[in-house]
Amino acid sequence: MLAFQQPGSMEFLHSDIGSAKDNSKSPIHNWYKFTAGYSHRFVDEIILLENLKRKKNSQIFDPFAGCGTTLVSSQKVGISAVGNEAQEFMYDVIRAKLNWKLEGSEVKNYLQFIKEEMTEGVADFDKENTPHKLLKTLYTEQTLSKLYLIKKSILSISSLKYKLFFKLALSQTLHKVSIHPIAVPYISRNKTLTHTDEPWEFFESITRQMFTDTIEHFDKKKTSKIFLHDSRIPNKRIEDGECNMCITSPPYLNNLDYGEVSKVHTHFFEITDNWNDITQKVRHKLVTGATTHYSDSEFLIDEFRKSEFYLSNKIIAEELIATSITIKSAAEQKSGKKSFDILTLLYFQDMFDVLNEIRRVVRSRNNAYLILGDSAPYGIYVPTTEILGRISQNIGFSSFNIHKIRTRGTKWKTLKHRHSLELSENVLVLK
Numbered sequence: 001m002l003a004f005q006q007p008g009s010m011e012f013l014h015s016d017i018g019s020a021k022d023n024s025k026s027p028i029h030n031w032y033k034f035t036a037g038y039s040h041r042f043v044d045e046i047i048l049l050e051n052l053k054r055k056k057n058s059q060i061f062d063p064f065a066g067c068g069t070t071l072v073s074s075q076k077v078g079i080s081a082v083g084n085e086a087q088e089f090m091y092d093v094i095r096a097k098l099n100w101k102l103e104g105s106e107v108k109n110y111l112q113f114i115k116e117e118m119t120e121g122v123a124d125f126d127k128e129n130t131p132h133k134l135l136k137t138l139y140t141e142q143t144l145s146k147l148y149l150i151k152k153s154i155l156s157i158s159s160l161k162y163k164l165f166f167k168l169a170l171s172q173t174l175h176k177v178s179i180h181p182i183a184v185p186y187i188s189r190n191k192t193l194t195h196t197d198e199p200w201e202f203f204e205s206i207t208r209q210m211f212t213d214t215i216e217h218f219d220k221k222k223t224s225k226i227f228l229h230d231s232r233i234p235n236k237r238i239e240d241g242e243c244n245m246c247i248t249s250p251p252y253l254n255n256l257d258y259g260e261v262s263k264v265h266t267h268f269f270e271i272t273d274n275w276n277d278i279t280q281k282v283r284h285k286l287v288t289g290a291t292t293h294y295s296d297s298e299f300l301i302d303e304f305r306k307s308e309f310y311l312s313n314k315i316i317a318e319e320l321i322a323t324s325i326t327i328k329s330a331a332e333q334k335s336g337k338k339s340f341d342i343l344t345l346l347y348f349q350d351m352f353d354v355l356n357e358i359r360r361v362v363r364s365r366n367n368a369y370l371i372l373g374d375s376a377p378y379g380i381y382v383p384t385t386e387i388l389g390r391i392s393q394n395i396g397f398s399s400f401n402i403h404k405i406r407t408r409g410t411k412w413k414t415l416k417h418r419h420s421l422e423l424s425e426n427v428l429v430l431k
């Protein structure tokens with residue numbers, strides 16, 4: 001059976017459920033502005049739909065934890081959840097968002113300490129610090145010196161819990177005081193922001209708001225766990241069948257380059273220093289989605305035909321090879337330089353590994369819910385959601401169902417080389 005029906009069961013889906021709009025108004029969910037996030041309502045509603053609070057040993061799995069929406073929503077209602085996130089920076093964001101046992105007096109003392117260190121350090125700043133050159137184009141000299149000094153004192157805090165808390169507040173401050181918006185989803189140099197406040201004022205008020213948000217959750221148990229882990233590889237710290245649900249949103253094919261999305265933050269926190277670092281330390285750890293760092297010469301079709309993905313999905317893989325050839329000739333006609341032809345094959349190969357991991361972690365007779373977008377590299381339509389549904393059947397899921405949530409990609413319609421295809425964003429339910 002290809003599809004199963006649960007009439008009326010997904011009525012809560014609305015066109016913005018795949019975006020982070022709802023999260024901006026929800027405490028803790030709004031602690032980090034993440035371009036690729038989905039609505040917390042998606043998780044809240046599935047918890048209700050699946051009656052997870054009543055079921056014994058409920059635990060949710062999110063192999064692409066992002067900024068932690070699944071994990072935060074679960075912890076708010078006391079349900080266990082476990083997630084993987086392969087970006088070091090996002091891993092820290094999530095760890096901070098799951099720590100709700102903070103003491104007001106400690107927060108106050110640390111704030112005082114950071115303020116004093118910043119004020120005293122400004123005069124001597126140039127002698128010991130060389131801000132990253134990208135950051136010099138996004139912040140005034142005075143702002144940057146203060147941001148660096150705040151960072152330095154935060155990194156000297158020995159308590160991990162408070163260090164992560166303040167680091168996250170500083171990450172948000174980076175968005176507030178930049179000359180140009182830094183994540184829409186990339187830097188928008190054609191827009192300029194005007195600020196009336198100093199970084200310190202933003203940092204302090206963000207911190208106070210974050211602390212206020214934790215107060216009502218202080219007594220709640222910590223039920224969510226996050227691992228810094230690449231979900232293409234089995235995570236041995238999560239046992240077979242440990243979860244009875246998966247709620248997630250994978251990278252979309254040919255959409256965001258996460259290495260680029262987070263580069264202001266990864267440069268600032270010294271995780272990366274240049275494009276090579278972004279490729280090695282960020283992009284290579286993620287599902288091949290929109291990264292353009294693979295070249296044709298690196299890809300060997302004969303090796304691909306020997307891969308586990310190919311051997312377990314021969315019909316689908318041959319269809320994908322045919323699509324890949326069409327993408328390549330479309331690219332040649334448009335003189336396009338990006339290797340979307342091989343990216344498409346690598347995307348499904350990577351997602352095959354992640355679907356296997358979901359199958360391993362989620363007990364049988366339970367569902368996995370994935371928010372996904374279809375794609376059209378060089379104008380060639382790839383029904384990503386359906387293909388992943390079909391691959392999941394070869395892995396052992398018994399059926400899949402697709403619920404369309406919205407038409408996407410229309411805002412780029414006016415671009416000269418843009419295709420005119422209407423793409424969709426969907427929920428893929430695997431049973």
Ligand SMILES: C[S@@+](CC[C@H](N)C(=O)[O-])C[C@H]1O[C@@H](n2cnc3c(N)ncnc32)[C@H](O)[C@@H]1O
Pocket residue numbers: 034036037038039063064065066067068069070084085086087090229230231232248249250251252258285286287
């Ligand atoms: C679409 S976002 C998830 C958004 C998330 N649902 C939220 O609302 O916060 C995809 C996330 O998956 C992460 N990711 C990509 N490939 C990964 C992999 N192989 N293992 C773990 N995480 C990965 C990316 O870093 C990104 O944060």
